[in-house]
Amino acid sequence: MTVELISVGTEILMGSIVNTNAAFLSAGCASIGLSIYNQQVVGDNPDRLSDAINLALGRADTVIITGGLGPTEDDITMQTAASVMGKGLVEDAHTREHIGNVLKNSIYKDNITDNNWKQAMVPEGAIVIDNRNGTAPGIIMERGDKALILIPGPPNELEVMFRKDIKPYLMARNPKAIFSRTIKLCGIGESQAETKIIDLIDAQDNPTVATYAKTGEVQIRITASADTEDAAKELVKPVAKEIKSRFREDVYTVDADCNLEDVVVEMLDKKGLKIVTAESCTGGLLAGRLVNVSGASEVFSQGFVTYSNKAKRKALSVDKAILKKYGAVSKETAKEMAKGAILASDAEVGVSVTGVAGPEPSEGKPVGLVYIGCYYRDKVTVKEFMFRGNRQKIREQAVVMALDMVRRRIIEDDK
Known part of the structure; x- marks a missing residue:
């Protein structure tokens, strides 16, 4: 399954902020075997965002849009995405209640403005995802075999929502079960690491093997697809064992979430x-x-x-x-x-x-x-x-x- 990312925000285009969200989502999608061939960055302009969404839907199975879901006038992602998908906006009572509860327990409790309720307006028939760390909900819209996913831009909101809600949804949409194992190395460079496993990389089919350079370390990701997750794990197991035997003490963990x-x-x-x-x-x-x-x-x-x-x-x-x-x-x-x-x-x-x-x-x-x-x-x-x-x-x-x-x-x- 292919995924395309669209990051919304003039501040990203202007270089005012670094687009860490795209890096996080790319790694997250890759970890479950999804292919990302294109990414786009669009300013806060509804016409250009509409063009970007239509382009992405034409070449990817799933499109993930981040940012532009706030309460202000320049936050145009929700209404633009809904329009492209042919849906109107309706107020979601649960989301409005959630927003109210968050604001009442915040430093802004004595100054809640009407535009905050804009975030409770969601596309008709959409799957609405609660925001555990903020007010703007996540949104999933489906049309035929395509899916359009909207996620709030703040990293502390985006990362939790992706891990808890979006990632399981993407895994369920994928026709094949995917399993990835990440082997993390330290004290060895990427070129040296690749040389030690070049035979495995050259012979790869299923599972695939790839190296990634990080500051001071190298990560080797092994990814397999099969009819079931257990079957995919069995494909990864012997390759992971062989790689660990070659690098020995250079391996510091096989837990992707461990540093x-x-x-x-x-x-x-x-x-x-x-x-x-x-x-x-x-x-x-x-x-x-x-x-x-x-x-x-x-x-x-x-x-x-x-x-x-x-x-x-x-x-x-x-x-x-x-x-x-x-x-x-x-x-x-x-x-x-x-x-x-x-x-x-x-x-x-x-x-x-x-x-x-x-x-x-x-x-x-x-x-x-x-x-x-x-x-x-x-x-x-x-x-x-x-x-x-x-x-x-x-x-x-x-x-x-x-x-x-x-x-x-x-x-x-x-x-």
């Missing part, structure tokens, strides 16, 4: 360990990734952001002589930072990051040079990395590699 920091926090928790971070160029990003995980309070001791040399000396007891001789960006300083963090906390695992994120070289050292240290079991391991990209990209890659170092050190200890 590297989730794995690290779980590993620390299982072993009853606490972790402390000591960061320079990453400026707290590493600690932030860890505390984003539910349950991190059980394993995260504290974090030090020691950007200046003075802070490194004062908070982490880094020897002044080492800073003077080797510089802040050095193997020696990374080692001292990791040890100092352990001594200044109650943690058993310490991880340090120091480097040059750019945009200019520092201490005569090139942009992208990063040293990461990991203290565990009275031993400090330090690795040198040379990352590419802009300042933010370098910092993000450093965080991923720091998390991966912790993961691998714990694995080594279990051997």
Whole structure:
């Protein structure tokens, strides 16, 4: 089954916001074996949106439109989509009640304007989907073998609605059962990963195998179709087993919804360990990734952001002589930072990051040079990395590699 995405919003066309919704929906559709060949972005103009919808319906089985479902005058998606499908708008009593309940419990409860009720006007005969995190409902309209789906634009509303309601609907519409497994790797590049499984990629039919590059990691998606989901799972199973055997410790999870920091926090928790971070160029990003995980309070001791040399000396007891001789960006300083963090906390695992994120070289050292240290079991391991990209990209890659170092050190200890 083919799906086409239409993102509505002049702010997207103007570059005022990044269209993360399209990326999320593309990945979500691909994960259940749906094909997306085209995407469109349309401003808040009913004529151009009508043209986009008709074009999409002419070449896709299902069209998903995001955005333009708000209460203001420039939110024209609902009425435009209904018009294209030949449907009038009627008030949905349940949606009106839902909107009222949301607004009464919001900061706007004393100033509810009439235009809010616009969102209760839905196409006749449509499937109406409650918005768990907002007021605008989701809409599904069917015409023959075609479906037109409307989803609110705010990501916190869109993502929940897609997972809970739209994804199951799409899976039910697909004539074949689809099953996908995602194998996530860290510490290996996409080209290297592809080379190790190129025979599987070249021979693919059902299931299919594809690699995807993420910041600091690679994902391998295996997707099979069959008459039943169980049959599709059986097709995926031997391929997944073979891929895991080839990459071994580079595999950090086979759960598509699990991230590297989730794995690290779980590993620390299982072993009853606490972790402390000591960061320079990453400026707290590493600690932030860890505390984003539910349950991190059980394993995260504290974090030090020691950007200046003075802070490194004062908070982490880094020897002044080492800073003077080797510089802040050095193997020696990374080692001292990791040890100092352990001594200044109650943690058993310490991880340090120091480097040059750019945009200019520092201490005569090139942009992208990063040293990461990991203290565990009275031993400090330090690795040198040379990352590419802009300042933010370098910092993000450093965080991923720091998390991966912790993961691998714990694995080594279990051997």
